[in-house]
Amino acid sequence: MVKSGGNTRIFSNVCTHMQCPVRWDGALHQFLCPCHGGLYDINGTNVGGPPPKPLPQYVHRIDGTTLFVQNRFTEEI
Amino acid sequence: MVRRLGAAYDWFDERTAIRSLLRKGLYEAVPVRGAWFYTLGSATLVLILLQLITGIFLTLLYVPSVTEAWASLNYLKEHDAFGSIVRGIHLWSAYILLFVIGLHMIRTFFSGSYKRPRELNWVTGVGLFILVLVMAITGAFLPWDQAAYWTAVVVTNVPAYTPFIGSFIRALWRGADTVGPITLSRSFGIHVWLIPAILFPLIGAHLALLRKHGEFGSYVNYRGAYRSREGVDVPPAPAQRPIEPPYPAAPSDEQWAAPLQTEDFYPHQTFKDGIVSAALVVVVFILAVAIGAPLEAIADPATTSYTPVPEWFFLPLDELLVLVPQQLIPLVLVLPTGGVLLLLALPFIDRDPERNPFERPAVMVPGAFAVLFVVILTLLGSGRLFNL
Numbered sequence: 001m002v003k004s005g006g007n008t009r010i011f012s013n014v015c016t017h018m019q020c021p022v023r024w025d026g027a028l029h030q031f032l033c034p035c036h037g038g039l040y041d042i043n044g045t046n047v048g049g050p051p052p053k054p055l056p057q058y059v060h061r062i063d064g065t066t067l068f069v070q071n072r073f074t075e076e077i
Numbered sequence: 078m079v080r081r082l083g084a085a086y087d088w089f090d091e092r093t094a095i096r097s098l099l100r101k102g103l104y105e106a107v108p109v110r111g112a113w114f115y116t117l118g119s120a121t122l123v124l125i126l127l128q129l130i131t132g133i134f135l136t137l138l139y140v141p142s143v144t145e146a147w148a149s150l151n152y153l154k155e156h157d158a159f160g161s162i163v164r165g166i167h168l169w170s171a172y173i174l175l176f177v178i179g180l181h182m183i184r185t186f187f188s189g190s191y192k193r194p195r196e197l198n199w200v201t202g203v204g205l206f207i208l209v210l211v212m213a214i215t216g217a218f219l220p221w222d223q224a225a226y227w228t229a230v231v232v233t234n235v236p237a238y239t240p241f242i243g244s245f246i247r248a249l250w251r252g253a254d255t256v257g258p259i260t261l262s263r264s265f266g267i268h269v270w271l272i273p274a275i276l277f278p279l280i281g282a283h284l285a286l287l288r289k290h291g292e293f294g295s296y297v298n299y300r301g302a303y304r305s306r307e308g309v310d311v312p313p314a315p316a317q318r319p320i321e322p323p324y325p326a327a328p329s330d331e332q333w334a335a336p337l338q339t340e341d342f343y344p345h346q347t348f349k350d351g352i353v354s355a356a357l358v359v360v361v362f363i364l365a366v367a368i369g370a371p372l373e374a375i376a377d378p379a380t381t382s383y384t385p386v387p388e389w390f391f392l393p394l395d396e397l398l399v400l401v402p403q404q405l406i407p408l409v410l411v412l413p414t415g416g417v418l419l420l421l422a423l424p425f426i427d428r429d430p431e432r433n434p435f436e437r438p439a440v441m442v443p444g445a446f447a448v449l450f451v452v453i454l455t456l457l458g459s460g461r462l463f464n465l
Contacts, residue, residue: 034384
């Protein structure tokens with residue numbers, strides 16, 4: 001989950017290359033895939049390594065202080 | 078007593094022809110020189126039989142379900158020392174089998190044994206190699222620990238890069254869009270039933286073809302080896318000397334039809350086969366007891382800390398996955414598929430009867446580069462993963 005300004009984004013941590021579990025790397029300040037070294041920036045854009053697409057985002061809605069996340073991506077993958 | 082046993086044997090022989098079967102099986106002519114190289118095929122067979130035996134025992138307790146698979150193997154690990162060793166033997170004999178089958182293939186390639194009339198020996202051998210790889214892949218999914226789960230995710234995702242029907246193939250293998258219960262059932266069925274049902278008859282065909290044409294051996298056993306040497310008496314053509322079956326008495330290619338000198342399969346070759354196979358089995362037992370088969374934590378699809386590390390035999394493919402840039406990802410499918418097709422086509426492309434590896438650089442050099450390519454990918458992969 002990334003919050004920048006008033007904009008919230010919920011990313012799937014499934015790498016778009018081979019579906020390995022992507023995690024935030026504090027030192028790199030990027031999302032790193034441990035399998036084949038795929039890198040995504042804080043906006044989920046694929047910026048290094050073999051991933052062919054940005055990280056998918058979940059459809060979500062914020063109601064007051066409650067965050068609802070739907071098991072559906074904003075774009076077809 | 079001895080006479081009684083002899084009479085019983087006669088009784089049995091009258092009904093089964095066991096005597097002539099044994100004679101046919103044991104006293105086959107094989108080439109004399111280089112016989113240690115010919116032990117790799119029998120070693121492969123022994124390791125496959127070891128897989129069959131330990132695999133049968135593992136099915137007696139393993140439960141192919143996502144909730145029970147890991148638990149059944151964890152029970153072995155915690156409470157059943159003997160069962161753990163059986164599982165260790167299953168794993169380590171699989172590892173050594175993959176290695177030995179590779180050596181067997183390389184030996185056959187460099188000795189030119191795949192040439193006429195043994196093309197189908199080679200083709201069935203390539204088929205067996207692929208089937209053993211499928212066994213290794215599906216077997217790696219079954220423990221359903223972290224290593225198994227993430228191996229399943231990555232491996233079943235590779236065919237998704239097939240043009241047009243990629244996601245269909247992936248869904249067919251997984252039984253859904255994601256790896257889950259059906260993936261496990263399916264891989265279990267493929268591993269214990271589908272592939273063995275094809276594998277064992279194909280081994281029968283491979284052995285029947287071996288017996289039909291006889292062991293080729295290597296060029297040093299043949300008249301063709303003497304062609305270009307000066308001051309060396311060329312041995313008589315097969316037509317001028319007695320040839321032992323199964324080598325053809327009326328050869329189509331007299332340089333390479335029958336080895337110059339043969340010996341009986343038993344006891345000469347069986348002795349060497351026995352030594353190598355026994356040594357490998359001992360190594361497998363030692364590794365099974367000393368190291369055993371690892372079982373990591375149960376599969377966790379939601380992990381953000383686990384680093385998947387592929388099985389060593391996936392390393393070449395895994396390194397390809399790292400090296401191939403995003404625009405060319407289908408290459409990770411094209412290269413292995415192309416490699417397999419080339420292997421299958423090899424005896425039909427390279428039809429020159431010459432068997433001496435030093436006299437056929439057009440095949441040896443690309444072959445050596447292909448082997449080198451796989452070895453380098455493996456070394457790069459292990460260097461990356463284990464910081465060597």
